[in-house]
Amino acid sequence: MKKHSSFRIYKTGFQQYLNAFSFIKKNNLMSFFWFIGIFGLMLSVVLLGGGLYVSHQIMEWVQTTESFHSVVNSIPFVDTQSSENSLYWVLFLFVEIPVLITSLLLFGPLMNLLSFPILDRLTEKINLLLFDKDASSNFDLGRLFKMAWSITLPNALKSIFFTLLLLPFTFIPFVGPIFLFISLVINSYYSGFDIVDNFFENWDIKVKDSKHYITNHKSLSISIGFGGSLLSLVPIIGGIFSPIISLTAGGLILKELDVYEDVHTV
Numbered sequence: 001m002k003k004h005s006s007f008r009i010y011k012t013g014f015q016q017y018l019n020a021f022s023f024i025k026k027n028n029l030m031s032f033f034w035f036i037g038i039f040g041l042m043l044s045v046v047l048l049g050g051g052l053y054v055s056h057q058i059m060e061w062v063q064t065t066e067s068f069h070s071v072v073n074s075i076p077f078v079d080t081q082s083s084e085n086s087l088y089w090v091l092f093l094f095v096e097i098p099v100l101i102t103s104l105l106l107f108g109p110l111m112n113l114l115s116f117p118i119l120d121r122l123t124e125k126i127n128l129l130l131f132d133k134d135a136s137s138n139f140d141l142g143r144l145f146k147m148a149w150s151i152t153l154p155n156a157l158k159s160i161f162f163t164l165l166l167l168p169f170t171f172i173p174f175v176g177p178i179f180l181f182i183s184l185v186i187n188s189y190y191s192g193f194d195i196v197d198n199f200f201e202n203w204d205i206k207v208k209d210s211k212h213y214i215t216n217h218k219s220l221s222i223s224i225g226f227g228g229s230l231l232s233l234v235p236i237i238g239g240i241f242s243p244i245i246s247l248t249a250g251g252l253i254l255k256e257l258d259v260y261e262d263v264h265t266v
Contacts, residue, residue: 002247003105004257006219008194009219009220009223009227010219010222010223010226012223012257013223013224013226013227013249013253013254014126014227015256016249016252016253017245017249018254019249019252020245020248020249020252021245021248023248023252024244024245024248027125027129029122029125029126029244029248032118032121032122032125032244033244035097035118035123036115036119036243037112037241037244038240039095039111039241039243040107040111040115040239040240040241040243041236041239041240042108043110043239044104044235044236044238044239045236046175047104047106047107048100048103048104048235048236050103050125050145051099051102051103052097052100053097053235055096055099055100056096057097059096059113062166071254073170074151075216076167080120084181089212098167098168098170100154101167102163102164102167102171103161104230104232104233104235104238105167105183105187105233106160106163106241107232107242108159108187108191108225108228108229109155109157109159109163109187109190110156110160110243111232111239111242111243112155112156112191112194112243113151113152113153115243116147118150119198119243119247120147120249121196122206122244122247123198123199123201123202123247123251124202126247126248126251127199127202127203127251128230130236130252130254130255130260131199131202131251131254131255131260132203132260135202145149145228145252146197146207147197147201147207149188149192149198150192150207151207151210151211155190155191155193155194158190159186159187159190159191159211161228162185162186163186163241164183165189166179166180166183167183170183170263178257180220183232184190184226184229184233185222185226187225187229188221188222188224188225188228189218189221189222189225190221190228191221191224191225191226191228191229191246192220192221192224192225192250193214193221193225194212194220194222194228195221195224195225195247195250196210196214196220196250196254196259197210197211197214198223198242198247199215199250199251199254200213200263203260203263203264205263213263220225220253220257220259223253224246224249224250224253224254225246225250227241227245227246227249228242228245228246231245231246237250
């Protein structure tokens with residue numbers, strides 16, 4: 001990529017996220033917006049509902065254990081009901097909230113994986129508008145499977161792994177927000193990786209060359225993925241807006257930074 005400072009790359013990312021929705025409306029892409037948005041809404045409801053169910057089951061199980069009742073009875077100068085209420089809120093803080101945040105953090109990688117064929121069609125549309133108006137459709141089930149197997153699935157699994165690995169540290173007082181930010185950056189990198197690679201596939205860039213380019217320009221992927229990662233943390237609303245806004249902003253960022261011209265001169 002042409003020499004751009006990290007500040008320029010992240011500034012461009014912020015600016016193009018603000019422009020993404022206008023681009024969608026201007027170029028009649030709202031059908032993609034609603035279709036992908038409905039899918040994202042359904043996924044976010046499933047994740048939040050599943051998170052609530054799992055956390056409640058865990059809390060109910062803990063409250064039936066002998067250890068829980070021993071702790072309740074060992075608290076001095078407090079009646080049993082007050083002790084149970086206090087321990088319930090402790091469980092809520094350290095069980096239910098972490099499970100729900102995990103559900104939201106997992107939205108991005110799961111959405112990229114499950115809606116990959118739809119997002120691939122949108123990438124083609126944006127590619128025609130921004131980069132190559134004469135490009136023909138490269139829809140091919142073999143290509144889609146290869147991309148999903150070699151890029152989308154591994155990135156989703158890595159993102160989920162690091163999210164779960166870092167999650168306990170996000171609840172440490174004072175330093176917790178730092179770990180949350182690190183988790184967001186990692187998710188942004190893998191989300192942006194998927195978006196950049198999808199555009200590269202439409203530009204007939206080989207998978208191995210795409211991986212090499214992206215891993216050598218990590219700030220580009222982070223810039224593209226960060227806004228979407230933040231949006232996906234907003235319950236329900238994030239499920240509607242995050243996927244298509246991220247992909248559209250990604251195309252606009254690549255355009256602004258002249259990445260298309262860059263990869264075709266390498």
